[in-house]
Amino acid sequence: MGRAEARRARKRGSRRAKRKRGGGTVRFFTFKKLLGAFFTVCLLGILGFIGLYLVVDVPASANGQATAQANVYKYADGSVLARTGFNRESVPISDIPKDVQHTFVAAENKTFYQDSGVDLKGTTRGILNTLRGQGKQGGSTITQQFVKNYYLTQDQTVSRKLKEIVISLKVDQKLSKNEILAGYINTSYYGRGAYGIEAAAQAYYGVHTRDLTVEQGAYLASLLQAPSQYDWAVASDAGKKRVQARWNYTLDNMVEMKWLDAGKRQGLKFPVPEKPKPTAGLKGQKGYLVKLAEQELAKQGITEEDLAAGGWTINLGIEKKRQSALESAVQEKLTSKLDPKTRDVDADAQAGAVSVDPETGHIVALYGGKGYLEHYLNNATRADYQPASTFKPLILATALEKNSTTQDGTPITPDTVYDGTSRRPVKGSAIGFAPPNEDEKDYGPISVQTAMNNSVNSVFAQMGVDVGLESVRQTAGRLGMDAEKISARPAMTLGSMGASPLQMAGVYATLDNHGKKVTPQLVTSAQRGEEAPVDLPEPIGEQVISRTTADTVTSVLTGVVQDGTGTAVRNTDYDIAGKTGTSDDNKSAWFVGYTPRLVTAVGLFGEDSKPPHPQVTLKGAGGGGRVNGGGYPAEIWAAYTQNALGSEVSARFDLDTDLGAGVAPTPTPTPTPTEESESPSPSPSESSESTSPSPSPSPSESETSEEPSESASPSPSESSDIPLPDGGGDEEEQDTGNGNGRRPMLG
Secondary structure, three states: OOHHHHHHHHHHHHHHHHHHHHHHHHHHHHHHHHHHHHHHHHHHHHHHHHHHHHHOOOOOOOOOHHHOOOEEEEOOOOOEEEEEOOEEOOOOHHHOOHHHHHHHHHHHOOOOOOOOOOOHHHHHHHHHHHHOOOOOOOOOOHHHHHHHHHOOOOOOOHHHHHHHHHHHHHHHHHOOHHHHHHHHHHHOEOOOOEEOHHHHHHHHHOOOHHHOOHHHHHHHHHHOOOHHHHOOOOOOHHHHHHHHHHHHHHHHHHHHOOOOOHHHHHOOOOOOOOOOOOOOOOOOOHHHHHHHHHHHHHOOOOOHHHHHOOOEEEEEOOOHHHHHHHHHHHHHHOHHHOOOOOOHHHHHEEEEEEEEOOOOOEEEEEEOOOOOOOOOOOOOOOOOEOOHHHHHHHHHHHHHHHOOEOOOOOEOOOOOEEEOOOOOOOOOOOOEOOOOOHHHOOOOEEEHHHHHHOOOHHHHHHHHHHHOHHHHHHHHHHHOOOHHHOOOOHHHHHOOOOEOHHHHHHHHHHHHOOOEEEOOEOEEEEEEOOOOOOOOOOOEEEEOOOHHHHHHHHHHHHHHHHHOOOHHHOOOOOOOEEEEEEOHHHOEEEEEEEOOOOEEEEEEEEEOOOOOOOEOOOOOHHHOOOOOOOOHHHHHHHHHHHHHOHHHOOOOOOOOOOOOOOOOOOOOOOOOHHHHHOOOOOOHHHOOOOOOOOOOOOOOHHHHHHOOOHHHOOOOOOOOOOOOOOOOOOHHHEOOOOOOOOOOOOO
16 A cells, blocks of 8 residues: 555544544433433422422312212102212221221232322322323322322312322321321222211121121222122122132231231131111102112213212102102002901012103102012012013004904904904914913903903914014014013913013003103203203103004003903093003012003012012902902002092093094994904903902912813813913923913913
């Protein structure tokens, strides 16, 4: 290499070295800037926190929730029906056993006795999760949770979280650990409407706080994570597993912290809490109304915790005079005639009723049972008893809506003639079914109108098959029944499914409302303080069957009242349509009826007064024989309606139909084969359901079904739901209704 080239090489090396030295300087100054920015942010954060610390003080008083007011439930006229408030009683720390105190610390904040009141790591995580919109997050200390419960709100915002941190630091300096722990335990919500450990101890174990065991304390401490989900009485299987895991976690932490001996820990068993008890002060019908209102609000997203926070004004559709009239009618026509001391069966009779305004859909009166504190289950909403023959109008409605025909092609109308022979096997069904009529009465050729009047089972069993059982099931769903729980089998035609008075009131209210869907609703408005009112669904919905169909069924049902099983409610002052129902073995009896202004469903249920309260017969209740829908239920309905209608007693149905008993016949009707073959309608005394003021002493359905005449018995291949003297054929081929072993109805 020459000298010139060597000089050029040295110059190039010198330039590269300068560039390298320059690049390192750039990186150095960039790092310095980043580090400076970081420290600047930290400094600003510290200064901001110091400023916040100086500005934010511990509030002088508790928040609104810590001193919340009661919830107020009002009648339709604005007067107060009931008040429910915070179920809370604070106890001093000395009343809380030391082991129980430790369960809360072990469950929520093991370092409580050593920390400064704030978990910065957990709080930072909570703030970040809040900013990400991930909802409620853990990480708070017991001190922070006490501050949130007592001084602040449950809002999930960054500003509230920052205030919580500052106040917690100051509270930790101001109050002792025992004072903070007592405040936390006494202000927390445990579910079942219980605020504070004393209310929770009573609600879950029926004991005072001072008598709680460590196992029970661990359960109550575990509840705080998710009170509604971890309540053993209502928890799902997954919820029960989670609360048990939380319980074990709490006790294991106590062992780790040397608060519980490991040997004693091994011997502890999960303490299953007691079933919920009715809230005091909700005696009589008030408890049923308050609980149903809560259930309706829950469907709109108003949780148990929301209601337990208090401050709600909840208006109901209940009209004070009508509510009083319904309670008086049950007392006068039923309970005054029952004597449980003399007749055991009288203690088994349970009544339930719902009355609805068909124009608004509001529940205007409700009877849930003997009293909320005596009979916790609401008979107005229970759906475990068969509605029996009150289901038959839905079969006719389906036939009219679908323009169905009989198997020989004859259109099905109220004038169509069917064979009303008792135990006549249905034709066209893959499942054998031959139901008896009540008292094994044979009607021969009979019109649909007369069959409805007298609740003739053989006619509607065949009609259901002619129309299509699946179509009938779908109609039931559109009208308001729970179609998912109905099996499309022949026994369905006689009301073998379960249904509640509330459901049946909705079905018949839809008929009364000319086919426009009515979903009975108790709550008319609900609001907490100055917050926006709860958005409630509209009780009146869309047209679910045509007006002509609904009005024709109404017209037919007036015949039941005028010349059938419902004559006990007949009244010339106003129009009435309705249907009786009496289930197999006389376990339930119904009357569901309506005027143009009011729809009321009354059910009577045989429930054994002794645990576990199985369904039992009503036969003999009140000193009579069989209890039919035309007896006590119809009498209650009539007495209530007479008083409840008030100035509306002259109302008449406005029917868009030319069929049924409610339509006056033409002056010169043309004879038809149907009219010629129709046998005369039996008198009320011959009807298949009692129409006398008191229950008929005639034999029970179960007795008549066990002694059929040989000529009426189907052959083994024509299997029946009813056991025949010779066994009735192959059991596997028989229709059991809805798969739950229920037998068909006879009324």
